[in-house]
Amino acid sequence: MQVHTVFGSITDYTKGTIELVSGEARHYVFSNVFEVAAKSRPYERVVVARNMEYVQEVMRADGVSPWFACGHDEFALCMDGEITVDFIRMKVPPSADKNGAVLLGDAPEGARMGHVKLKRGHQVLLGAGNAYRFTATRLGVLMQQTVLGDLSVQKWREICFT
Amino acid sequence: MAANVAQVVASEPSNRNGYRSFRLGRFELSRDEYFVTVHWPAKGAKRSHQMPADAFLRACMRDVAWNFFYGWVNFDHVIGTRNHYGKVDFYAGTFNGTLKEAGVDYLEQFDADHIMATFKAMLRDWVNEGFGPFAAPVETGTAYGPKQGDNIAAIERIRIATRRMPGLPGDSPLRDDMPVNRAFADVPQDEPEIHAEPGFEGQLHAFSLFKYLSRSDVTWNPSVTAVCKASLACPTTEEFILPVFHGNDRVEWFIQLSDEIVWDVGDKNTGAPRARVTMKAGDVAAMPADIRHQGYSTKRSMLYVWENVTPGLPQRYESGELSPYPVDF
Numbered sequence A: 001m002q003v004h005t006v007f008g009s010i011t012d013y014t015k016g017t018i019e020l021v022s023g024e025a026r027h028y029v030f031s032n033v034f035e036v037a038a039k040s041r042p043y044e045r046v047v048v049a050r051n052m053e054y055v056q057e058v059m060r061a062d063g064v065s066p067w068f069a070c071g072h073d074e075f076a077l078c079m080d081g082e083i084t085v086d087f088i089r090m091k092v093p094p095s096a097d098k099n100g101a102v103l104l105g106d107a108p109e110g111a112r113m114g115h116v117k118l119k120r121g122h123q124v125l126l127g128a129g130n131a132y133r134f135t136a137t138r139l140g141v142l143m144q145q146t147v148l149g150d151l152s153v154q155k156w157r158e159i160c161f162t
Numbered sequence B: 001m002a003a004n005v006a007q008v009v010a011s012e013p014s015n016r017n018g019y020r021s022f023r024l025g026r027f028e029l030s031r032d033e034y035f036v037t038v039h040w041p042a043k044g045a046k047r048s049h050q051m052p053a054d055a056f057l058r059a060c061m062r063d064v065a066w067n068f069f070y071g072w073v074n075f076d077h078v079i080g081t082r083n084h085y086g087k088v089d090f091y092a093g094t095f096n097g098t099l100k101e102a103g104v105d106y107l108e109q110f111d112a113d114h115i116m117a118t119f120k121a122m123l124r125d126w127v128n129e130g131f132g133p134f135a136a137p138v139e140t141g142t143a144y145g146p147k148q149g150d151n152i153a154a155i156e157r158i159r160i161a162t163r164r165m166p167g168l169p170g171d172s173p174l175r176d177d178m179p180v181n182r183a184f185a186d187v188p189q190d191e192p193e194i195h196a197e198p199g200f201e202g203q204l205h206a207f208s209l210f211k212y213l214s215r216s217d218v219t220w221n222p223s224v225t226a227v228c229k230a231s232l233a234c235p236t237t238e239e240f241i242l243p244v245f246h247g248n249d250r251v252e253w254f255i256q257l258s259d260e261i262v263w264d265v266g267d268k269n270t271g272a273p274r275a276r277v278t279m280k281a282g283d284v285a286a287m288p289a290d291i292r293h294q295g296y297s298t299k300r301s302m303l304y305v306w307e308n309v310t311p312g313l314p315q316r317y318e319s320g321e322l323s324p325y326p327v328d329f
Helices: A033-038 B053-065 B097-102 B112-126 B209-214 B313-318
Strands: A017-020 A045-051 A054-061 A068-070 A074-090 A101-103 A110-118 A122-126 A130-147 B022-024 B027-031 B035-042 B045-052 B072-074 B079-083 B087-092 B106-111 B193-196 B206-208 B226-228 B231-241 B245-247 B252-256 B260-267 B273-280 B283-287 B291-308
Touching: A033 A045, A033 A054, A033 A074, A033 A130, A045 B252, A045 B283, A045 B291, A054 A074, A074 B226, A110 A122, A122 A130, A122 B209, A130 B226, A130 B231, B022 B112, B035 B053, B035 B106, B045 B053, B053 B072, B053 B112, B087 B112, B106 B112, B206 B209, B209 B231, B252 B260, B252 B273, B260 B283, B273 B283
Parallel strands: none
Antiparallel strands: A017 B273, A045 A054, A054 A130, A068 A101, A068 A130, A074 A110, A074 A122, A074 A130, A110 B193, A122 B206, B022 B027, B027 B035, B035 B045, B072 B079, B072 B245, B079 B087, B087 B106, B226 B231, B231 B291, B245 B291, B252 B283, B252 B291, B260 B273, B260 B291
16 A cells, blocks of 8 residues: 655645534634744744743745744754755854843855755754755755744744644 | 562463463453453453454553553553553553443552563563564564564663753764654755854754654654753654553643644543544644644654643642643634
């Protein structure tokens, strides 16, 4: 029998359901990363999961992103598309106690470290103190494990079952 | 620590079916060809409960492998453990609304070492040759029948600890030497391309998480693949039924990476049903801190379990300082 593993994509996904017995659907804070990315601006960091200060953010990978940096480790998981990540070792990295990612200018100071090419299911380390920039060779979706920061966008009413 | 803390109280093997019985405080646990039976005292009488041996062993295996996990690990609607991180409760009926109200429940607290040693001894004795309590039913033999051999290798797995991300120097390994599971035969096995500039060799890191998961040899076993301070990504591969009904002492989140899982959600204290949550690829859902959940997955699927291991959370949820729901909107 042929195996068929079902993955989602920004152009082909099916959102699940909640059958309630008691309580409220909004307590499950239920969304779908592909739907969120489909309705977001390019590289908007939309929070889809929050556990106190920790978050999972979804990005629509569309064209070239700004340069980002972070004082702590972050991780990006490519959920759809093909995405190149460029890295710069920053001369002056963000403080380690600054939570979440920050925006840098067009040309952050520092040495080019190289790049990583991601496809669906690939996870990359966005190491503390390194600047990073995404380039989508086709429309895609990224999920980032990080901490709530200045760039985190919370719009729960727009993305969740209520 | 006292030398006798971990001492296991076990009978000689039964003449009838070959299995030992175990005593854990005032609980008695035994198994026969089909069932595990638990006895405890309540209201001056001896009470009992039975579970199919395969279901009990799958649940006990997870509890051991997870080191009692977070919060409540219900083996079924009657028995289970609650982790106090150093101490562990074993209970019968305490988190079943009807049994609790009738006063026929019983809970006893143990040193974690003692209950762990007893559970491991039960697994060593009660898991027969050919039965893998970590495997999905179509992947393994039967748990039933009289004692026949053992499967020590299946139950003595070493838990993989990841400090930052698998594949980094000095961190947990990737799974290149493990075979792709038959249910993930179509999952691409290519790795990300890493192009480091001279002088930065080995300083960029990426791997294929979906390939890594496609080679998982166990089901329902969250393993850490990314550490952001106290935020742990713990993806796992799921098939058949989660062998326990997990009631967490904190909020956790699920992100469905592939295929589909249905979650039965009930009240954490009474077990009363609250919802059935169907998650398909890309779906994200919180499991609030006041529920218990059990998942069903027909096809082996990839699930990203996301935990917050900040110390002291159980007390903050229990005191009401933190809402059981992670986001108010």
